Amino acid sequence: MKRNKFIVIGSGRLGANIATSMSERGEDVIIIDATEDSFRKLKDSFSGYQVVGDATDLTLLESSYIKYAKTVVITTDSDNVNIYLSHICYYIYNVPKIFVRLADTDKGRLLEGTYIKAIYPFTLSFNEFRTLNEEEEQS
DSSP: OOOOEEEEEOOSHHHHHHHHHHHHTTOEEEEEESOGGGGGGSOTTOOSEEEESOTTOHHHHHHTTGGGEEEEEEOOSOHHHHHHHHHIIIIISOOSEEEEEOSOGGGGGGGTTSOOEEEOHHHHHHHHHHHHHHHHHHO
16 A cells, blocks of 8 residues: 555644645645634645545545555644544554644653654744844844
8 A cells, every 4th residue: 555645634724834834845735624614724836635624523534545544634722632632643544654643742641652753832932032032142
């Protein structure tokens, strides 16, 4: 089975921008969101597929070619849903690359022992603040 799909779950600002960027790079992108209105955040250059529905429904995931996914990026606004979906991708569908956004850094423990990569907006923002603050202090 050839894994050639790049799936993004969650079409908020982050998900829509990742989907657009990967589409512009030539990836075969499928973006899933529970509400059709969320796709308005996609740029005009997005050339992938939009799927409206509940990504926690395995039938929807399978009809969205999850078995052919080489990468899944999960960016819904719920840490619990994101962890659940990342585990589904890892344990059931064996997706080779999984990225998940988590607001709560403590929930990263639930990913231990897997190759699922967590993105923490708090950590990224805090590190950027420290860098900017240090630059300011040095000038």
